[in-house]
Every structure is written in structure tokens, then in C-alpha cells.
Amino acid sequence: MTRIAVVVGSTRPNRLAPAVARWVLGVAATRPGAVHELLDVADFDLPLYDEPWPAMVGSYEGAHTRRWADAVASYDGFVVVTGEYNHGPPAALKNALDYLYAEWNDKPIGFVGFGGAGGARAVEQLRLNSIELRMAPVAASVGLVSATDFASHTEIAPTAGRDAQVHTLLDQVETWARALASVRGGGITASPVAR
Template sequence: MTRIAVIVGSTRPGRRAEMVAHWVKESAATRTDAVVELVDLADFDLPLLDEPVPALFGDYRHEHTLRWAKTIASYDGFVFVTPEYNHSYPAAVKNAIDYLFAEWNDKAAGFVSYGTSGGIRAVEHLRLTLAEVRVAGVRSQVSLSLFNDFVITDPTQPGIFSPAEHQEASLATMLDEVITWAGALKPLREAVAA
């Protein structure tokens, strides 16, 4: 069974990423072609990259890195749920990616973003970073507008997530692509493991 991690890409207090990630997971719950689980960056408490050896060599020295590596290695693909901060994705996501190399290789990723512009600029930057660690980003993505897909009465609070009806179809298409690509890349992962 294909294993997909929905990565909660914000560690900020009052974040919206958690409720969006739960929506992704709940929408995927009826699928029979994949197991979809949440992976919350906040649960890993990764410090700023502190490994003395570049991730390319896989010589991890710290317990937090080994735990993170084991988690990421166990999945075939990912859905990154990311806000857009200052025209890009959060530093916590970049830091989490930079910790590892081989654990990301030859896997697929989809994207669910949100922000005043739907988070599309965050995803454009994230695609470039993931390509460097050999993650294949799928074409379809879900872009959520803070104005149309959330009810926010106080900007200091996460508000209520209320995705527009068309977002379910976009999410289903993106999940189809991630699962298909994760399957297509499986022989590459198996060749490395052999």
C-alpha cells in the first residue's frame, strides 16, 4: 500500500496549516489506494540545522535527525500543506528538508497552499527545493485563499476553514497524481534499497 504523509508545514502558534492538513487527511480517508497520515513538523522540534556532515552523506549524528529520517523514509510520497510567508514557504519547512537527502529521493509530492494569493508563490519556491532532493512535484495543486476559503474575523486567530466546493475536486486530482507518481517511482526506490 502506498504511504503518503501530509506534512503540516507551519510551526507558528495560531497556525492554519493544522486544520487544512486535517481536511486533506479526512478527504483522503475513503481512498483504497493509499494510506494517508499526518506528519506535523511541530512534533519534531527540529533545531536549525545542526548536523556536522552534509545530508548527502547520510551520516546523521543527532537523535532528532535520526527520528526525522526514519519518519520520512517510511513514506512513498508527500502532500505539503504550506502557508505563504513573505513570498515563499516557512523556514521550518526548508529546515526540515535540509536535514535529509536520501530519505526524500525518488518520491512524489503534492501541494496545498494558502495565503492572500493562495500561497502559489510558496509552492513555486518549494518545488525548486524539493527537486534538489529528488522529489517529483506533481502538476496539480490546491491553492486556498484567505479571503474565500477561510472565515477570519480576527487576524490573530486561525479562524474557520471553510473551503469552497471546487477545492475538493482539486484535492482529489492532486492526490491521484501524487499516488500515481509515488507508484511510478517505486522501482527507483527499490533499486536503491536492494
């Protein structure tokens, strides 16, 4: 069964991302053919990148890194929920992406952004990051706007049509997850990195 993680990409107190992720999971629960689970960056207590080698080397010394690597490796694709901080993604999310390399490779990634401009600028930066991680960012995304998709800027209240956007996003992530399974299992690996 295809496993898709809905990633909560912020760690601050009073964050909105978990509520947005629960909404995405609620929509996903109506779909057959894939398992969708919450993967919260905050649950892993990742410090600023502290491994002695670049992630591309794949030599992880920290227990926190190995735990994060095991979690990410267990999924076939990802839907990242991200707010927008100063026209970019939360630092904790970028840090979590940077911790790993091979565990992200050849897997699709989609985005649900939120904020004043629907998280669009954070999502565009994350698309570039994901390409460098040898991921396949899908075309569809969802952009929730603070003024219209949240009640009093604190509770998610998606406008009409947003559920359909999530379905389109999940269609693409799930399709690519199945298509890329043969690449992940076919022995195609990253080039070795000289230390």
C-alpha cells in the same frame, strides 16, 4: 500499501496548517488504495540545521535528525501543506527539508498552499527545493485563498470544487508513488559525495 504523508509545514502558535491538513486527510479518507497520515514538522523539534555534514552525506549524528529521517523514510510520497510567509514557505518547513536527502529521493511531492495568493509563491519555491532533493513534484496543487476559503481568516471553509482539486492532487501523488517504487527499490542511488 502506498503510504502518503500529509505534512504540516509550520510550527508557530495558532497556525492554520493543521486544520488544512485535517481537511486534506478527510478528503483522502474517502479514497481506497493508499494510506494517508499526518506528519507534523512541529512534533520533531528540529533546531536550525545542526548536523556537522551536509545531508547528502547521510551521516546523521543528532537523535532529532535520525527520528525525522526514520519518519520521512517510511513514506512513499508527500502532500505538503504550507502557508506563505513574505512570499516564501515557513522557515521551519525549509529547515525540515534541508535536514535530509536520501529519504526524500525518488518520491513524489504535491502541495496545498494557503494565504492571500493561495500560497502560490511558497509552493513555487518548494517545487525548486524538491527537485534538488531528487523528488518528483506533481503538476496539480491546491491554493486556498484567505479571503474566500477561510471563515474570518481563522477557520477553513473551502469553496466549491476544492475537494475535487485535492482528489486530482492525490491521484497524481499516489500514481507517481507507485511508479517510483521500482526506482527506490531498484538500487538506483545518489552519487557518492566526497567529504
